[in-house]
Amino acid sequence: MDNISFDHLWLVVIAMGIVTYLPRMLPMVLLQKVKLPPFINRFLGFVPFAVLGALIFPGILFSTGNIPSAIFGGIISIIIALLDVNLILVVLGGILSVFVWQVLIQ
Incomplete structure (x- = not known):
């Protein structure tokens, strides 16, 4: 933890949020007109x-x-x-x- 600055930690948290959000959001957006x-x-x-x-x-x-x-x-x-x-x-x-x-x- 000594080598990681607080700014880098925020970047990691934001990147993890994006990586978590995209797989949930993309199917809803891309497949919303598909009728099953x-x-x-x-x-x-x-x-x-x-x-x-x-x-x-x-x-x-x-x-x-x-x-x-x-x-x-x-x-x-x-x-x-x-x-x-x-x-x-x-x-x-x-x-x-x-x-x-x-x-x-x-």
Whole structure:
């Protein structure tokens, strides 16, 4: 860090911002008039849910160090989420259910 001046650091941050922004912006600008078939549109509509599930599921299983309590908390969270309540209540319900599982079962 001694050899890098503060001005150079700002240039690096700006360059990283440009390099990060361009791959997101260019497809939106260049492909905005392209019409995709309905099947592809439906398929792409499910991608965020699949990615979110793939990111969250392993974290649920290994969050407590006890897989049965983690599965129980995940199931309770899913049930609460299906009731269309606030996300904070879903998270708190999952945490509380894991706590109750570990107090009562172990």
